[in-house]
């Protein structure tokens with residue numbers, strides 16, 4: 294207990310007479326490449342929700358250029374009608390990926406189930422979201438619901454559809 298107190302760590306646990314502190318460390322995985330630089334183990338397209346948005350664009354480019362992903366499924370409510378889609382597809386195609394863009398409200402469970410089944414999705418990055426920041430006093434149940442819908446409901450839908 295004394296060792297934990299003088300350790301200077303903001304968080305510690307005493308287990309079996311030893312002091313343990315939380316640390317993040319890189320895990321080495323051998324075998325099929327999972328955890329390595331590439332995502333060769335992914336079968337089927339990587340679904341990027343909000344893939345036509347700012348964060349989605351960055352993630353999509355990272356997956357193709359840094360992680361060797363060759364098949365992408367970019368999804369948002371506007372889908373192909375979203376601003377800048379042509380340029381985005383051209384950029385990712387040039388980098389070596391086959392890119393599909395589809396309109397889908399990921400907060401809609403049936404639509405997500407259909408999307409995942411039709412495309413045989415191999416992995417998901419959920420970056421769709423709606424921003425409605427405000428101070429706590431200005432938040433209403435409606436504003437919270439509007440933000441949580443594409444985040445939490447959609448994350449659950451994606452979980453269910455990819456089980």
Ligand SMILES: NC(=O)c1ccc[n+]([C@@H]2O[C@H](COP(=O)([O-])OP(=O)(O)OC[C@H]3O[C@@H](n4cnc5c(N)ncnc54)[C@H](OP(=O)(O)O)[C@@H]3O)[C@@H](O)[C@H]2O)c1
Pocket residue numbers: 342343344345346347348349368369370371372375397398399400420421422423424442443
């Ligand atoms: N950019 C950052 O630095 C940053 C940092 C931390 C957190 N975030 C969070 O990450 C999320 C994305 O940020 P961003 O900057 O990329 O925003 P953004 O450019 O507005 O992109 C959001 C994307 O999500 C899509 N989307 C929203 N609701 C959807 C739904 N129900 N179903 C399918 N697609 C939906 C939007 O397209 P449609 O409108 O066509 O559906 C858009 O493509 C936000 O929640 C944001 O709060 C962003």
